[in-house]
Amino acid sequence: MAKRNGSSTLSENVTKKLQSDILTGRYEPGFPLIVSELAKGFDVSVAVVREALTRLASQGLILQNPNHGFSVKTVSEEELNSIIEARLINESAALRLSIAHGDLTWESNVIAVHHKLSQTAEYEEVNQKLAVREEWSDIHRQFHFELFAACPNPVLQDICRRLWDLSEFYRHCSITQQSTRDGRAEHKALTDAVLSRDSDRAVEIFRSHIQLTADILFDNR
Incomplete structure (x- = not known):
């Protein structure tokens, strides 16, 4: 844990670590998050952990129950469909605008982060379970944001970023069922469409890319 240079900084660090652990599948849906145990593990005060958990609850990643404390959110097909609908509306619009306004520097950044993503291993085994590597998860986020x-x-960009974490929770929940998914091919196709400035094609690929998570998780295919 970082040096104690203020409870706010500590809370931000704990928030980021817990967020990462949830999004990379280290805490399963419904897992109880005991404040005292987390405080001991992070070597911080209960107040710091409680503040971090409250932040994550406001982001929709965990549930806060007055009688039962905090827990990782559970999986809901209805919620995921709503998230996908919101992402398709907002992120498709942002993607079209980005393609229309992006310059050569932007193109170079897209190429660079895609190359980094394609060369980074996605999975690792944690406690005899398959989990997404934190390094890959960070690069994956950078890729989509780029x-x-x-x-x-900027308002549209912020909406897209906030929807991302909610969507990532479900993507990580589906990893044990993704044996037939070729994520690298999906990202390559999306990159090619973006760099060729084909907005319609890019949005079509993006739509299929994020819908596949729901199809895999809830077996809707």
Whole structure:
């Protein structure tokens, strides 16, 4: 844990670590998050952990029950479909604007982060279970954010980023069922469409890319 240079900094560090652990599948859906145990593990005060958990609850990643404390959120097909619908509306618009306004520097950044993503191992075994590597998860986030980074609307970009974490929770929940998914091919196709400035093709690939998570997780195919 970082040096104690203020409870706010400590809380931010704990928030980021817990968020990463949830999104990389280290805490399963419904897993109880005991404040005292987390405080001991992070070597911080109960107040710091409680603040971090409250932040994550406001982001929709964990549940806060007055009688039962905190727990990782559970999986809901209805919620995932709502998230996908919201991402398709907002992120498709941001992607189109980014393609329209992106310059050569933006193109170079897309190429660079895609190359890094394609060369980074996605999975590792944690406690005899398959889990997404934190390094890959961070690069994956950078890749998707870079695609709409040239969008000139900062409010739209912020909406896309907030929807991302909610969507990632479900993607990580589906990893044990993704043996037939070729994520590298999906990212390559999306990159090619973006760099060729084909907005319609890019949005079509993006739509299929994020819908596949729901199809895998809830066996809707």
